[in-house]
Amino acid sequence: MSNEVQVGDLLDLPTLAGTTVVAGSSGLERRVYNVSVVAGTEITQWVKPGAALLSTGHPLRDSADSMCDVIRELDARSVACLAIRLGSYLDDFPPGLLETAEEVGLPVIRLTDSFAFDDIIIDVLRRINSALLADLDLAERVHAALSDIVMSGGTAGRVASEAARLLGAEVNLLDPIGGAIPPSEAQGTPSTGDWRALESSARDPRTGTEPFEYVVLRLGGPANLLGYLTARRTDRPFSAVEVRALERSAAVAALALSQQAAVRDVEAQFQSEILTRLLRGEFDEVDAAASRLHELGWRLSCPLVVAAIGVWPLDGRRLRDPRAVLWLRSTGLALLRQALQSPSGTGASGMVGHHLTAVLPAPDRPRLEDALQSVIDKFHRRTAEELSHGISAGLSADCSELQDAPRALRQALVAVRAGGRRSRPSRPCSFTELGALGLVLAAAGDDDTADLVAQVLAPLDRLPAREADGLLATLRALVAENMNFVDAARALHCHYNTVRHRVHRLEELLGPFSTDADLWVNISLALRLREFAAESG
Template sequence: METRTDLWTRRTGETHTVPPRLRLASTGTLKYGLPVREVLGVSTLADAELVAGAAGLDRIVQRLNVMEVPDVLAWVKPNELLLTTGYPLRNRPEALGHLVTGLNERGVAALAVKPGAYLDELPKEMLARADRLGFPLIQLPEHVGFDDILNQVLTDILNRQAAILARTEEVHRALVQIVLAGGGLPEVTAELAELLDGAVLALDGDERVLAGAGSAADLKTLELWLERHHGLGLHGDRVVVPVAAAGEDHGLIAAYFPGRELSDTEVGILERAATVAALVVTKQQAVAAVESKYRADFLRDVLAGRAGDAERVVAHCAGFGWDLARPVAVIVASPDLESDGSAVPVRQPDSAKHAQERLAAAWAAAVRRRDRDAAVAAFAHEVVAVVGLPAEGTLADLVAGLVREVSTAEGLEFTTGVSRPAPGPATLPEAYDQAGKAVRVGRQLHGPGETAHFDALGVYRLLSLVDDSAELHAFVAETLGDLAGDADPEAADLRRTLQVLLETNLNVAETARRLHFHYNTLRYRIGKLERMLGPFTEDPHLQLNVNLALRVLRMRGI
């Protein structure tokens, strides 16, 4: 049996026989077994002969079965070594060729036949077909019993599988101790890189590098390879395993071992390390959630004016890494929701809660890259950032860059509101109110996905400062009368005519062109509007009132 130098040999100086081959399934689950070539090396098969299908010697044997019925294809399983005397097909030797095809299609590892009692020899068609398919066909000697083969091969697989599990369990306990002692992903990856003598990276669910260990050149090579293409499993001298817990994907562990393949034990260790990494990530997420809530609660108090005097606010925020002693602006980003509460998608559907989490993480990352002293927190239905005024460029340029980066990265649609500059903590509640109003007015006027600056809202800024909405509604009803309601389609149509007429500064010809009306039709409509509203075409004060009422009506729901 072959021996191999691997992790345990390097650490202990001991050598041991090669453990059974492992294969990573698409989910990362390890599959244990022996290649057919190693099965042929056990003592009970010393006199067995491979008569066809040599190209399939690397097929994995995980279980054994004995063919006792002619319709065995209904009972076989993948990765089986099937044993037979040919008795079920003794009267139909021509069916053996079709049997090989059927077994190959069902993923059987190999077929071992003992001729003599029921088959004088294996048909040439059977041998030819096995060679074409790369399906190993083994001829057994007459003196070997099936029970001996079953016992020895299964015992060999199980014993060596147990040895692998024992070794990987020992390393798993060591990695868990690192975590229990307060270590995180940097310590786990460092231990793995030392044990496996390679480069190891831990990545989050978005495949951003969280930690890494190994030589700088090997880490760079591994990162570049991951950017281009990868899939779970073994890739020559590289391996990728998933980090998952409770059915949730937390990221990946990738490893690179230049110029050599991993031993089976080392692959098992990496998979156990992925479990430990999931423990680290979930612990960090729990801690981060508590810290994030505490930060958000304090920032909410600051923006509501409940956090105390300016000196206390500045000192407390400094502990979070926030600098609020400088001129700042408040930015509010609010996800645009469908009527069912789901986020308006740019690329894919999303729940409101998940959209909020993704939006908060993306805004925090984008803001931190531009201003490390900014405060960013997620509230119930919005993300709030308090950023310093840029030393170069304008606030509008800064916000446009943030919106562009977040919307491109996350594929979500959101409306953004920006306050006036705030000189200090005492003016932050007012600035937060301005940013919130900019969001609401901007979404109402321009639809979802817009960015609105409070200073650029014009007359809508003044209207939004009126706290008594009932008074605004009364003003609309008094000025527009029957035109204020939406129940009558004719009223809505006349209101549209009035809006365009005022936008063109009472230019009848231009209004008729925009609305595709005949000139005389529009003159008739203007007469009807004046009978309902009064002589607004001649009275500038009435015209101003009508214009304001239309704008208040447009802000309905704000």
């Protein structure tokens, strides 16, 4: 039962037994905060919001002609109800009063002659005071529970559990993109959903309107949004006092999440430093590396696979937005570790440079691919749009020895760049899918690959743009169709002879690649390197 008093609750009071609601029954859920007697002729001047007005009808005699306006004014002032006792001054309700009250939903109650107004006022005030005492008791219990959680260093999940217990509601904590946090302590089925719906529902405690059937509160401020607290109760709406209790719970939950994040950041930084040393070959001995990994609870058995996730700007900027890298460092790392949790403790993860990186035993490759995909999907649900950044993930080939981890990292980073060429959202890219292109990119530097492209394809760059575009398109089709002129013509939507003429022109510029296998390999590789450099930024 709600602690707030509604007009309908007054009808159960002993002094109002036998009374009749003659109009405005749709407004019986109006809140009652005080009670007063209307004695003067200025009916609407001194009334307060939430007032239950008692009247003998005396002040209504002189207002009979304007009764419709009086009722509308009372409704505008948020009066709870109007209770009238007929007989002394009025034998019946003035014309228009009941019709207007019914229209605006202002309850009009016909009182009996059984009790004096003083008795009714005492009864109503006793009911209001009882509700206020219940509110104070709730506030005290919430304060005591939250204080205990803060003093004992409790988790945000415990805050949600306590709020749910005290309010008899389903209370959940959701991350900024709608996922449950922490899922192990969620109440019932988390109300996950699109972040836009959460953000549009997040209410300002100073501007919300009652009744509160579903409450969404932000955890943290706009510049550091940690997530949302959602509360739902199917049997009754939340009162204003209960919403304030939820607001206090949200503040404490945000504090707990911030504290947990700070601890995780320190641990993650140390772990990332160890992982970086491993993947950059900075340990003098393999045994020393294995020992440090074991101290962190990472048990890695060869062969291994290395994975990396990177972000890049989509709007032509050369520099990454620091917020995107921060997302990888905090939210992305937490998501990846959650997805890779294993009772055996196998697997290591952390930040290596600007990339989120993980190392797992090779047999766990499918599990690692699923974990990478979950991080990519979460990023695309909100952060990609907000920051105008793309994201991609790459996996190395299997690494047979721990000392070969730096080579595996290079392979994973090459696969990250290759994954960025795909339409987003993408699946993780494996280094083994890239073939010769992957080997060249992993072994050669950017300057070396640029020199190769310039050396092989420079004659095309000196042509007019229109001619160069047509010849490059023909080269791409020949590569894709394995030098089959007929299939290339079909792919280009042109005549077979057109392809023949273009091939003749290409051989004049680049050499006899149709008969020289080595030259054709160089041209195919240079073409793919150029496309890779252009599409991956």
